[in-house]
Amino acid sequence: MPGEVSAAGDGLATRDRVLAWDAALAAVRGQLRAAGLREVSTSIRVDAVALEPWIEPLASGEKLLATSPELAMKRLLCRGGGSMFQIAHVFRAAERGAQHSEEFHLIEWYRDQQARLEGITPGMQDVERIVAAVFEAVGAALGDRVRERLPAPTRWRRVNLLALMGETLGVQLVGNESAEALAPLLDRVRAAGGVVLAAGESGPHHLGLGPDVARLLAWTELFSLWSAHTFDPWLAGLPPDVGVHVERFPASLAALAELEPDERCTAARFESHVGGIELANGYRELRDPVEQRRRFEHVAGIRAHVGLPPLPMPDAFLAELEAMPASVGVALGLDRLVALACGQPRLDQIRLL
Amino acid sequence: MDVSDLKKNSKLEIDGQPWVVTDFQFVKPGKGQGLYKCKIKNMITGAVIDRTWRSGERLTDADVESRKFEFLFSTGDAYTFMDSATYEQVELQADLAGDEAKFLMDNLSVDILFYNGRPVGLTLPSHVTMEVAQCEPGVKGDTATGATKGATLQTGYEVQVPLFIKIGDKLKIDTRTGAYVERVND
Incomplete structure (x- = not known):
């Protein structure tokens, strides 16, 4: 019925939500197929997920709900599956907010780069094309019924994350500082961000942790607080039609990305932001199973430290990883992109039900 | 409670004081640590401050309850109220009643706030x-x-x-x- 408003609260009427999602899904598929990627659909219930700090899976019987289709798709790549994409339902416990939902749609794609090492630029270009296509398709589907829509990005800037962090914090950062070296900076950023330390948390950092685990914990917290209190306002100060790719992540925040071979302090990772909203995260994929296991173990170390239950090690994925071709992989939050293209500030304003 | 259970109107004990969450925003940058950016109000003094908690932190629930009482009389340094159903009387120290005291009239019905069983504040009708x-x-x-x-x-x-x-x-x-x-x- 025209004009009907969905039970999910304010935001778009149900008919417009259906039109927007239909347009967005078709636009994403059109873009990625035209680029030669094949669509796959892997299991939602999985034996193991990638271990990442502060990404918590939901259980489903004996198994887990996928937090991302990354491991499954990489196994397909290892077996010669070639460039592919998926529009996956993914689940992350306790992520609830204007821009978060425990269940959301992730567009995940991998470009098999064979022997070429083009870096992460092709992934950024894919993001730009998908964003443009979804803005255009959703705009055409909704016409002028939704006013105050954000302009589609017309320009994209590449931003050096480490340099921007250093500049805004008034320090020099190389990307592999230890937890001890970061401690004074972290305390300063905590105070600026309204964080008050629990008893026993201050002083020498994360006592009793191995240096790699402590470093991961410290960098993750520093990056999070800096993002919320410095980077988000910085993004908000840009003209609305400027998209941003942030690159040169510190090595400790490499997650599943390769390190830059020239200096090993930063990772071949980027994040894409539109209208101040983080949309996508891309890597030149790490293919070294020993290094990948080490990083998963660091996350397991954090989990044990903060009292989270252990997660299964993704052994099946690690056993195959060595065969993976050089690839760039990207994950893009489709719900956020639809909300942006519809001019709606919250995910519940565009959710179908 | 775990910080992920935080909601608007959650009542928390911080440094021996009861606080209520009046504004609440969950942000989680990148593959980062979730942050719960809150405005919290001291339920005794009314002071409002910004406070951010990080994923993984644990918080203490405040034992607070609010009950209807009627104003009986003032002794200068304290105010006495009575539960009109049970005839139970409670005394609220004048410094805890604060500015609200200037509206206290015989039999006025107010909400008395109890923290750990002690009266610590009052809320007037609008x-x-x-x-x-x-x-x-x-x-x-x-x-x-x-x-x-x-x-x-x-x-x-x-x-x-x-x-x-x-x-x-x-x-x-x-x-x-x-x-x-x-x-x-x-």
Whole structure:
């Protein structure tokens, strides 16, 4: 019925939500197929997920709900599956907010780069094309019924994350500082961000942790607080039609990305932001199973430290990883992109039900 | 409780004081640590501060409850209230009652806040009706100019009122702003 408003609260009427999602899904598929990627659909219930700090899976019987289709798709790549994409339902416990939902749609794609090492630029270009296509398709589907829509990005800037962090914090950062070296900076950023330390948390950092685990914990917290209190306002100060790719992540925040071979302090990772909203995260994929296991173990170390239950090690994925071709992989939050293209500030304003 | 259970109106104990979450925002940058950016209000002093918690932190629930009581009398340094159903009496120290005390009249129904079983504060109804004890003589007919004069109400509270108000009039007062709203006809 025209004009009907969905039970999910304010935001778009149900008919417009259906039109927007239909347009967005078709636009994403059109873009990625035209680029030669094949669509796959892997299991939602999985034996193991990638271990990442502060990404918590939901259980489903004996198994887990996928937090991302990354491991499954990489196994397909290892077996010669070639460039592919998926529009996956993914689940992350306790992520609830204007821009978060425990269940959301992730567009995940991998470009098999064979022997070429083009870096992460092709992934950024894919993001730009998908964003443009979804803005255009959703705009055409909704016409002028939704006013105050954000302009589609017309320009994209590449931003050096480490340099921007250093500049805004008034320090020099190389990307592999230890937890001890970061401690004074972290305390300063905590105070600026309204964080008050629990008893026993201050002083020498994360006592009793191995240096790699402590470093991961410290960098993750520093990056999070800096993002919320410095980077988000910085993004908000840009003209609305400027998209941003942030690159040169510190090595400790490499997650599943390769390190830059020239200096090993930063990772071949980027994040894409539109209208101040983080949309996508891309890597030149790490293919070294020993290094990948080490990083998963660091996350397991954090989990044990903060009292989270252990997660299964993704052994099946690690056993195959060595065969993976050089690839760039990207994950893009489709719900956020639809909300942006519809001019709606919250995910519940565009959710179908 | 775990910080992920935080909601608007969650009541927390921090440094021995009860706080209520009045504003709440979850952000989680990149593959980062979730942050719960909150505004919290001290349930005793009313002070509002910003506070951010990080994923993985644990918080303490505040043991607070609110119950209806009627005002009985003041001893100067404390106010006594009674539960009209059980006749139970409680005493609230004057410094905890704060500015709200200027509206306390016989039998006024208020919410008394208990923290760990002790009365620590009171919440007034949003509006009360109070009698004018003292003011300049009323000026008839002058309702349009917006001019005001001072008036002292039955509890000693002083408020600006329109010129036509006279001694013995009953006035509706907004307790949140302290302002005169209208004259109430018996």
